[in-house]
Amino acid sequence: MSRRLRVAVVAHLRHPIAEPFMGGMEAHAALLVRTLVAEGHDVTLFASGDSAPDLPLHPIAAEAYEATLPWALWHGRQELSDWLDTAYAGAWQAIREGGFDVVHNNSLSAPIHDWAMRDGVPMVTSLHVPPFARLREAVARNMAPWLRLTVTSASQLPLWAGTADGRIAVAHNGIDLDRFRFSADKGDRALWCGRITPTKGTVEALQAATAAGIALDIVGPIDCATYFAEVEPLIVGGHRYLGHLAGDALVERMRTAAMLLCTPRWDEPFGLVAAEALACGTPVVALDRGALAEVVGDCGAVVASVDTLAAAMRTAGDISPYACRARAEAMFGAPAMVARYADSYAAAISGARASSTAMTRAVLA
Template sequence: MTGLRICLIASSRFPIREPFAGGLEAHTHALARQLMARGHEVSLFAAPGSDPRLGTRELPVDAMPHHGPGRLDTSVTPDHWMSEHHAYLGLMLELARSGGRRFDVVHNNSLHHIPVAMASTLSIPMVTTLHTPPVPWLESALAYASGDSAFVAVSRFTARAWSHRVRSTTISNGVDVESWRPGPGGGAAIWFGRLVPEKGPHLAIDAARLAGIPMDLAGPCLDPEYFATQIEPRLGGTIRYLGHVDHEQLQEAVGHASVAVVTPTWDEPYGLVAAEALACGTPVAAFARGALPEFLDETVGSLASPDDPADLARAMVHAASLDRAHVRRTAVERCSISVMVDRYEDLYHRVTTPAAA
């Protein structure tokens, strides 16, 4: 298709750069790179410190100090909330003034309510990707959304969760299968992602010990108290924490792992780490929550009862025995980012053609 001028709005919480804070940041980075490689002109509005190679314009989330006696009023919202709110408000006002001259389509890939609520102020179409369940701040913003807005759910599970409020097209998240390369396996199990309670790494450690399988953990520690009380005491012996490693180090660790362990304690809207592991040929043992059962079947992984380390230990042993070549082939077919971007391009084309107006 003809190259489009795409305004890509990212989450302002973490920079869109390696090492990624989480799946949303990795997804946004890969989407921007793929769109640019296909000849589209991408302008990424993202947190300070994001990759400048992506046509990045930084959202001023750290540029608004709040001082004076007014800060002592208990009704005043926290600084970070105000900074994010004003950053997105400023962006949407700017797009309302000049976006029609600069862009063909806006793709809202953030988790903030302001772009959704203000879509009707734009003279160009907006596509919003729903990365979460119907959280109150996004759900309430739909009351003000433009009738011309298009919504994408990252899984069938997420589409069903939002179906009472909005119709959406399901476009599953994808991973760069050239970047996540097949590895030999045979090593320790791997758990990777943000070390926070809702990701459940403590349950993964307990399962690994029950299964008698060594395990490495990798990712940013974003909840120091949780790490100190639930993770650090469980480390030692066959359980190691590798730290927040860069992509090459992580890819190598995942490719050498015998099994990847995914342990959400909530209903994950997608589960990008599982797709990344499959792309390396590494089978996945995971709790059967959220969207994970949509793309994890018995040929590429093993599902366990949620929050049950003993059943997860069983799943780890079974998954580690699966054919890695088949796992890799399946990932290329089901989880490739090229398939995902194909579908986004089709959607951009539909919303930007006169017939879609």
């Protein structure tokens, strides 16, 4: 980006944009904002009021909805949908009045697409999850040159076929390479990081580690208490649950782990934790779901089934930590991420200008 932009970043509202991050969407939003600011842009983050106070925050709700309308109980109910629509309507009013050059939409809100279409506001939407009905319909019905889309991996492109009309680009998520520091010194314990919930496969990770004879550290928040009741009996022998770590404590575990184990039971749109591990020089052993093969490349083992995880774990130590770090530096640094978004920002801004010029000519004709 050759000039300073005013950028409105709209966050997902389930969790605050604050450490310890509950997931990749929250970590991505914080890094995006901080990197844009570091590069000299004027950024406003539209997120919940309990987000990190050092971010350039415009609160659109007092706190993230998980605190009062937990997803497990309220998902699919009108009360939660209305709460979200009200919060994002307030955000959009402030965006319309704020004189922003471009909106970077990281929310899962469907109405935002309608509002950007109606008002001719340049907007780039990062599609962090596979399409669900309301969002797919909003993307499909709002096709304009000032509305651009990105997905986090090439594996996600086919999921949006027929809805994006050539307006979609691949933009891998980025990581803070200064924070996720390299280490060639590895211990003998494997690491698993993530929300403890069925889609993340914590049970399968423990089963594979047990079969491999490798002690496993589990790190992350308990997102589903009933699932943790299945997980807890498997944390025996050398396995440990270390809770929800943040900051340097998490990074240090990742730097010294023999390997990172990723066991998604759904198609991961990206797999941010895998990129973070590579930056630390830590190889990744993963199930081949979604984008993980795209992220890991030859710096780990990506296998087809739970049955083959244990064998892959036993050979992960043969992979060079230096090769892992090199892959992360080449593909996943935060400046590289912002550079990928810059093309979409430029396309959205020029699309809005071209449309405005065409309308003016039509009026004057």
